[in-house]
Amino acid sequence: MSASMAEDIVIGGISIPPGKRKRVGIQIAKLYDYTEMTIPVEVVRGKMDGPVLFVSAAIHGDEINGTEAIKRLLARRTVLSAIRGTLIAVPIINIFGFHQNTRYLPDRRDLNRCFPGSMLGSLGGQIAHIFMTEIVEKCTHGIDLHTGSIHRTNLPQIRASTDDPETKRLALAFGVPVVLNSNLRDGSLRQAAADKNICMLLFEGGEALRYEEKVIRSAIRGIISIMNAIGMVDQEKINFRKRKKEVFIARSSHWIRAPHSGSLRVTKGLGARVKKEETLGVISDTFGQGKIKVRARVTGIVIGINNLPLVNSGDALFHIATFEDSKAVVERVEYFDEMLE
Ligand SMILES: [Zn+2]
Incomplete structure (x- = not known):
């Protein structure tokens, strides 16, 4: 310049x-x-x-x-x-x-x-x-x-x-x-x-x-x-x-959608690392019956999340990004979060 x-x-x-x-x-x-x-x-x-x-x-x-x-x-x-x-x-x-x-x-x-x-x-x-x-x-x-x-x-x-x-x-x-x-x-x-x-x-x-x-x-x-x-x-x-x-840089990303309508309790929050088949959240009816687990398809990091607990079947719930080394990413995400305190 x-x-x-x-x-x-x-x-x-x-x-x-x-x-x-x-x-x-x-x-x-x-x-x-x-x-x-x-x-x-x-x-x-x-x-x-x-x-x-x-x-x-x-x-x-x-x-x-x-x-x-x-x-x-x-x-x-x-x-x-x-x-x-x-x-x-x-x-x-x-x-x-x-x-x-x-x-x-x-x-x-x-x-x-x-x-x-x-x-x-x-x-x-x-x-x-x-x-x-x-x-x-x-x-x-x-x-x-x-x-x-x-x-x-x-x-x-x-x-x-x-x-x-x-x-x-x-x-x-x-x-x-x-x-x-x-x-x-x-x-x-x-x-x-x-x-x-x-x-x-x-x-x-x-x-x-x-x-x-x-x-x-x-x-x-x-x-x-x-x-x-x-x-x-x-x-x-x-x-x-x-x-x-x-x-x-993420390899790819995808949304995990609600497999069923109901109310969602999230078990894996934003920034968490999830393994293939691991439970991300549980959907149940108003009386807590008929519990259905929402599972991860592949190992990755939760980079986006739905905050509304009332979900319809097909709603986008968890945005998962996949990486070469997701362990290194989650460590970095935690460190970055602390640094901003
Ligand atoms: Zn925008």
């Missing part, structure tokens, strides 16, 4: 010169009563030229751990005053869903299936298009923060296309113990970013509609680690303690 002075960046019609920090509202739509809906964005620019990183959250409006993580990141003055390049922070993309505590848009669409979008498309398509042109296309890198969907918790994990060497390097640099090599989904922000050659990671952690301290901390640590890995900050200079980062 050349150490030359950077040029102005224009977002939402506002010009942000190098060395400045500005809050911008990107107009996306109006409500029925003509209330203006804007996506709030904060742009932090170093004096020197460098990478342009967007960090976004709540593309699913109820996934708010990331919103809190971005808020706290923006308070880390030591980090932000030391950056080369530009940080574009977008704590809430799906502003409609955020207000309603829901994943979706008012027309029940999933915004993360509306990319790259178009101005002639649905509301989701229009927001996606504006987000692409105003933010994503001006960036070199991106991190999008998610949580499990409602009533589900995810172990902090990175989802990325690890077939791409640079994306793989960054997926490992983020520092959470588990990485899932996940295929790009049609219509997702990640696919649209990849089509524009922007290196993007997706972070998953915790549950919808909650602030979870450890998840928030792991997201902030991960973002700063990425800023270091792409040359935006120098960890040595910002008082950011380097820690051992042992990261494991």
